Amino acid sequence: MAGFVEKLLGLDRRWIFLLVLLSVATPIVFPIGLPVTTSGPTRSAFEYIEALTPGDVVWISFDYGPSSAPENDPMAEAVMRQCFLKKVRVVVTALYPLGALGIANNVLAKLNAEFPGLRYGEDYVNLGYKDGAAAVMRRLGEDISGAFPTDANGRPIGELPLMRDVPDIRHVKVIVTVATGTIGEWWITQVRAQIGTPVIIGPTAVSAPKYYAYLNAGQLVGILGGMKGAAEYEKLLASRHPELAGFYRTTHTFTATKGMDGQTVIHTVILVFILVGNLAYMKSRMKRRGA
Amino acid sequence: MRTGALGHVLARRMLPAAPLIASLLLAIPPRASARAPETAVPPGPELPAPTEFAAKDRPGDTGNAILVTWKIPPALPPDARIQIRRAEPPAYDWKDIATVEPGAQRYVDSSAKDKEVYRYEIRLVSASTPDTMGIAGASGPPLVSDPVASHDNWFRLERTNSLIANILFICLILGSISAARSGKKIFIRRIAGLNAIDEAIGRATEIGKKVLYVPGIQSMDDIQTIASVAILSHVAGATARYGADLDVPNRDPLTFAAAREVVRAAYLSEGRPDLFREEMVNYITYDQFAYTAAVAARMVRERPAAIFLVGYFFAESLILAETGQSTGAIQIAGQADPTQLPFFVATCDYTLIGEELYAASAYLTREPVLLGSMRGQDIAKGIIMLLGFLGIVAASIGIPWSAEIFKTR
């Protein structure tokens, strides 16, 4: 028994890696379809956008790169689906330097296929990437055309009907930053705190705990924390909009709800690791004390 | 020719007076002037007029913006909008500039140019409400503003609270520094992570392996990186003294340039320039994960005895720290941002948490000036805690302005 405990405590990391691989890969191949429960920060984000009226403008900023796309993509897609369904207009930007614009283009292409009636320049615009995120945000408080003179295709934004109604960021109902790293936090400190436009954040799960401090301080409307937050949003969307319920049930593309199966299994496995590790640790401590 | 030249001279002489003339012209009521702007004749007030309408230079800005404000009358149709028009020089024709929601009660015209005199007109419009003729598309009576010109300002009034707080904070720091200079003894608590620096480098020297110092992945405009480079200076001094090998891989080019100078200077000041090699401080790549892969590979291949992960880290923190841990190196980490701290605490031997990172220079050098600034910072923290407590009390007993005075715009 003692030998087993020692062995367990000194377990080769590669066994753990193998178990993690199997735990994540199996539910992707064989989906389980586990239920998702919703939390307050996601509900408040959802209800805020749900309460907008047709013609209102939502600013969606792609502030993440390909590395965290599986976690962040479903958030951006879900919020945009909600906006387009409610005829809320969308302004898209990308402030993360490595690959954010490519991701924004891909998501827009996907949404265009889902909502064939969308008109560029009227229902949505893509302002593209701009370097120097914090300086860009400060500039948005003065005038958007100063920060983004043209859209992603080089067209002057004065030619886009949607942008004529949004001279500065104050005219936007809410900013949704789907973020990794610090750019999401800058939307709060540079825009929410100094200009006043409400902000919803969709951070990666690892960054989410930090944003509860801002949520409690009333500087955030809501948080979509990691893949769980995205799955909750998808559930809320499906329950409120029957046309999307069908979509989320039948789509073959990756959704956060599907990803939650893998996340549930891996959480269970890690909890078992922690439990086993602690049992072995206590056993060895008792043995040391006995000696 | 002569007339043309005279005209040119006259025009040039008249130019400075142009805004004044324009303002005089515009001050005359529209219908009474031949040059007055043409306001469309309203068919009748089917919609009410907004009240308290004003157009003025937006206060506290860098110019080129006019702030238009109004109050809305009650019971407006849901699709009511405020149509904003502007008369501008030299023709002074009215031009539509925006149609906005009435509830906004303000509009910033950021297309205005400084020193040019404008007038603004607003009116309520509603596409669904019938006018007096029964045709949909009613509009309310227009309101015309006084002449207005924008200019840049000397002070952002809305940031007065922040200015006062900053001045107080600077005074506290400078006062504490001055107290420290006059010989006042300042206590600084033990920081285990900083005490362990010499131990870690000593161990590397004993077993003949290198010390790996990773200064985070941010640039020198981040204060955590500056703190990290200051700690690097001490680490490099210690490796120079002990004769241990040092390796500083960089992701950011500016941090790379600063780190190289700091390490070179540390070896010089320890009297061991012979031990300094240019390749000790090296550049890898600008990409976050390529950098992570390269540093992790270096840890596995070269098995450094001591690893410092001090600076601003993101998702790479756990990959680096866990790889370092697997090599058996003694690890010291430091980060002020809370996001990655749990990973460092779980995988490193010592972690500088939050402001401990910024206290490192003071702690390591025991310079009275630096210690004094630490004391000032602690007093400021005490004041903030007190204000926080008072804020809780004020909010609980229902004083609405208590939170407002701390808001910064």
Next chain:
Amino acid sequence: MNLEFGRVALVVLFALIPIAGIVMGLQASALRTRIPILIGVFAGVIPILSLYIPKQFLSGQTGMSPRLDQWLIIVYAFALLLGVVNVLQNSLRRIRRREKGWPFSAVLLTGLFVTGGLGVYGAVSRQGIGYRPDGSATPFQWITDHFFQPLQSTIFALLAFFMASAAFRAFRARNTEASILLLAGGLVMAGRVPLLEFLAAPFPPLQPAAAGASQALGKLTEWIMDTPNGAAQSGIIIGAALGAASMAIRVILGIERGYLGVGKGE
């Protein structure tokens, strides 16, 4: 010639004074260390002033503060060049001396020249480095799509493996504080996912109870994240912000010099 105040002031502060300092520093060595500190003071004070003074010469689009931001980008570009030269030097040295792991350096240089070359080709041929108008990818974009993005995702995905191994090894109930942390961490991990439903899936009679317990666990998780976690995060954020502000003041006033390698403080 444009002699607006902000422009002239920048030239004086960041060109004439440093040049004069360097010239005088040839005689007085103390000046040589003071000039970089002085430049740091100017570069630090200007953005702070622009926070409160919105005059055009200081904070306008072409004012001193935004212009300093632009200068930073220019300095950055030169520093990046320095970095690339350093990569070339180190890699070529490793290959020349056949140091351990030299083939990796060869792969690195190949990647650098091929990708960089395609980027330059895209700029010279005017087809750019993104997608062509017909939607097809330029060679540079193709490399981004098929090498860069998957590699980024791969390295990021390693986190899952390292998290599991770190949790197994380090998450131990060593003392009271660690035990509280362990309990809170375990509850949050369980409450963030439908773990109880997953465990009850093979036992249908238990499923309603599992769903109810999962709801309660979710609420507990929310409370942990919202209240103790939110409070702790606020504390660390405020403390670290004060530390950063204090450090910034020390740097701007020239008290903190460790980052310059010119002394430990004055």
